[in-house]
Amino acid sequence: MSGSILTLKEIEDLATAALVGAGASQGSAAAVARSTVKAERDGIRSHGLMYVPIYAEHVVCGKVNGLAEPVVEHSHPGAVRVDAQSGFAHPAIDAGWSEFTGAARENGVAALTIYNSYNCGVLGHHAERLAEEGLLGLCFTHAPASIAPVGGKKAVVGTNPFAVGVPDGEGGAAILIDQSASVIAKSEIMLRARQNEPIEPHWALDAEGRPTTDAALALKGSMAPSGGYKGFGIGLTVEILAACLAGAVLSKDASPFSGTAGGPPSTGQCFIAFDPAAFSGALFYDRISALTDAISTQENARVPGSRRIQNRIRIENEGVSVDKDLLDRINAFNK
Template structure:
């Protein structure tokens, strides 16, 4: 088999077929396939088609329940709770979204907690979804433990990203901040290990707590927090929101997002939406325009999320190249 060039529609259909074939209901599979499309569109390959064989494996071994039906509750005006029932996070998030959106608009601010969940794909896409609706989105998700505290050697929390997106007033996002608490996303180390490539200095520690550039040793050890203690503090903040506050498993309790061992990870997500009109009215848009201009007016500087926007334009022109080995893994997943 040779490498293939796919349109985004074909990427989504390929992902959907593989997920349904592996045992996911269409209600579970459709939002994951859409998430895969968005990841490939933005050039975030580690969360795109590369992940489909992992999803399929987890459907077959029971780490993700393909027939899960999320349940949504609304215990207080500004609080929405979604039990993912060990299905994909994407379906649970979609299930609670209409109630969440309405609550933000009614209250000015509201939060949605998702528990007994799983990897939610690119976190920034959920924040951007809020921004596209004219809202400010702040999102958290925790992950299986892979990062030790500064000075320690035992992993306590995951890479634990957070994302923030603000509206541009025209149905899009002015900027999207999407970053993990680790020096690099764990998916990048997994990708390097698969290719037999070394990782960069400062990314990870081996099982004995020593710096390593060996990807396999890094996967057996722990990720390094970005900025040392400050990065670990950021990851701990995410853990509090996405796990302790949502009712999801702590990273220490969650099974890995890779491999068949363990039951469902049961991790969590936490989303906060703000209607800027409830706080500063038109002043928010004016302030954000000034802030963005102060960045973009500087030569060589760019707004967070600008690279993804550029990737989108390129993908729409050129499509997505899928190498033969990955296509084979997807077809046989």
């Protein structure tokens, strides 16, 4: 299907216009659009423009309050929490960010939790943001239930990713880890279902708990945990931090991030930041440099996060190819 090659600026403008057209405030729309641009820039298309019609649809139907004004509470010296007010996660995270990072520098460590929230896009981008500010960041977000415990059939936790951003001491990230509790992100299966393409046999289970290559059946069943019970354990860990600690609803009670049913999902996020200066200081960067060298100097090995940098260089030069169907769906909200 024919489409267009868009620059990153054009993608940002397109996403912003669609979200404002759907009824979101300029500030909320801009925050989500920036996240969309970063996903496309890094080649993570399952979290990029593909999601904009879903975001816009959720503003229209009320799953997301596009006009929400986040409420920030600095409850303890190292603790900041934000009520997203059923709005987008991105502006809620932005609302608490400066107090959070300031607390981390003052105390050596601090945490930010978000509740009454929504999908926060690519979690690794928030970890990278912390690394760029010279902080070691641990990030967690949960999602509507899609992973059943090993041996079970009923989903209890979501794909529940975690991310780690490691500063390089020069305003960038030396290491960026971003992975989910499932073998693959659910958005990738959604993308395959939309394109009527099969999935890999180890990615998901059908409603009866059997492996399937049919993306549509997978969406009616559950995601396969990465590493079996170990992956489910990671999902539980994220659930404890991003749902229980944050005061968000459990994954099993959250409405889906796709479709219009169920009202606001009311999910949550948790971010923890360490200031290396408060711990090992300059020695931290020496150790990180030695660690990354031990990986990168091996043939065919790469430091986590390095592929995104390569994608950025290419995509910033070449632009992003967007098919006509997706453009039409996005532009339908651009009033």
